Amino acid sequence: xxxxxxxxxxxxxxxxxxxxxxxxxxxxxxxxxxxxxxxxxxxxxxxxxxxxxxxxxxxxxxxxxxxxxxxxxxxxxxxxxxxxxxxxxxxxxxxxxxxxxxxxxxxxxxxxxxxxxxxxxxxxxxxxxxxxxxxxxxxxxxxxxxxxxxxxxxxxxxxxxxxxxxxxxxxxxxxxxxxxxxxxxxxxxxxxxxxxxxxx
Amino acid sequence: xxxxxxxxxxxxxxxxxxxxxxxxxxxxxxxxxxxxxxxxxxxxxxxxxxxxxxxxxxxxxxxxxxxxxxxxxxxxxxxxxxxxxxxxxxxxxxxxxxxxxxxxxxxxxxxxxxxxxxxxxxxxxxxxxxxxxxxxxxxxxxxxxxxxxxxxxxxxxxxxxxxxxxxxxxxxxxxxxxxxxxxxxxxxxxxxxxxxxxxx
Numbered sequence: 344x345x346x347x348x349x350x351x352x353x354x355x356x357x358x359x360x361x362x363x364x365x366x367x368x369x370x371x372x373x374x375x376x377x378x379x380x381x382x383x384x385x386x387x388x389x390x391x392x393x394x395x396x397x398x399x400x401x402x403x404x405x406x407x408x409x410x411x412x413x414x415x416x417x418x419x420x421x422x423x424x425x426x427x428x429x430x431x432x433x434x435x436x437x438x439x440x441x442x443x444x445x446x447x448x449x450x451x452x453x454x455x456x457x458x459x460x461x462x463x464x465x466x467x468x469x470x471x472x473x474x475x476x477x478x479x480x481x482x483x484x485x486x487x488x489x490x491x492x493x494x495x496x497x498x499x500x501x502x503x504x505x506x507x508x509x510x511x512x513x514x515x516x517x518x519x520x521x522x523x524x525x526x527x528x529x530x531x532x533x534x535x536x537x538x539x540x541x542x543x
Numbered sequence: 544x545x546x547x548x549x550x551x552x553x554x555x556x557x558x559x560x561x562x563x564x565x566x567x568x569x570x571x572x573x574x575x576x577x578x579x580x581x582x583x584x585x586x587x588x589x590x591x592x593x594x595x596x597x598x599x600x601x602x603x604x605x606x607x608x609x610x611x612x613x614x615x616x617x618x619x620x621x622x623x624x625x626x627x628x629x630x631x632x633x634x635x636x637x638x639x640x641x642x643x644x645x646x647x648x649x650x651x652x653x654x655x656x657x658x659x660x661x662x663x664x665x666x667x668x669x670x671x672x673x674x675x676x677x678x679x680x681x682x683x684x685x686x687x688x689x690x691x692x693x694x695x696x697x698x699x700x701x702x703x704x705x706x707x708x709x710x711x712x713x714x715x716x717x718x719x720x721x722x723x724x725x726x727x728x729x730x731x732x733x734x735x736x737x738x739x740x741x742x743x
């Protein structure tokens with residue numbers, strides 16, 4: 344069995360965007376496979392009593408600087424979405440639905456959505472704008488709406504979220520290497536270290 | 544003028560303890576001088592609406608792991624104080640008072656107090672235990688009580704805290720290199736980078 348790193352994420356989280364751009368490189372370098380776990384960060388906050396940093400105004404202002412410093416350090420293009428926070432319920436149901444479609448669909452979907460969130464930001468609170476982003480990435484908005492309305496998909500994102508909370512998740516991004524949990528893209532060096540400790 | 548890094552801290556903050564152990568090394572390596580700014584983290588939380596991580600149970604549990612990972616990474620002896628959280632009002636008034644006494648007193652005081660908080664933890668909620676720690680570090684508890692009862696000292700820790708909030712501080716440890724603010728011991732690499740950008 345290949346060693347694994349699990350990525351618990353919500354596309355609405357800017358630090359998840361930063362992690363998304365680093366994790367593939369890390370996984371490749373460490374010979375690890377990424378297990379993708381889409382969750383609803385809002386649901387996690389509600390279940391744990393945690394809050395978004397932006398709810399503390401001084402912390403929210405600082406976060407903008409901090410995100411930019413990390414983006415510069417990584418050499419990743421990042422622009423805070425001016426429409427932040429964005430309700431990601433449909434987008435995350437979409438992530439689950441695309442996972443069920445297959446790896447190629449999932450990869451293409453995630454790349455397009457993260458890019459539209461924090462690469463070259465679009466107003467993803469507008470359904471018409473989401474449709475445009477989907478079309479540009481080669482997806483049919485009508486078929487997408489049918490997929491995300493599937494009760495199995497709706498249930499799956501809910502159970503992913505509940506299961507994450509049960510395992511101690513309180514924010515995003517969160518990583519697991521076996522039973523070891525790491526919170527925040529700023530802990531990726533600990534994730535790398537943990538992967539080094541796993542023989543295969 | 545030597546370049547400076549300002550350290551905004553409360554001895555009750557375990558991440559401040561970690562920063563305290565790294566900052567002298569960093570300052571020395573970068574040819575920078577540390578400006579010590581004792582504050583009351585409780586006052587900062589109150590003024591900004593921020594909270595201690597331990598108020599979110601899942602975050603509190605994770606923090607214990609995270610602190611240990613950093614301590615291991617730095618090779619710093621650290622044990623979470625079983626009496627945490629500790630009311631640090633008198634201890635932080637003490638830090639201000641010792642700063643007024645002189646550099647040697649301040650250094651010796653801070654070393655002893657941080658050690659008693661998170662090195663080899665003592666119950667610093669007990670005034671008798673604080674007295675013992677002070678005596679062991681060569682301070683007279685009676686003289687200390689007189690110092691921390693001085694209205695000038697009381698006012699100074701209050702104004703330090705208010706001034707920090709005005710500059711955008713919402714947690715501890717916080718660092719400033721000129722007008723650039725960095726929050727968290729996990730941002731010390733950004734502090735190093737910023738010091739590198741300052742010519743002198």
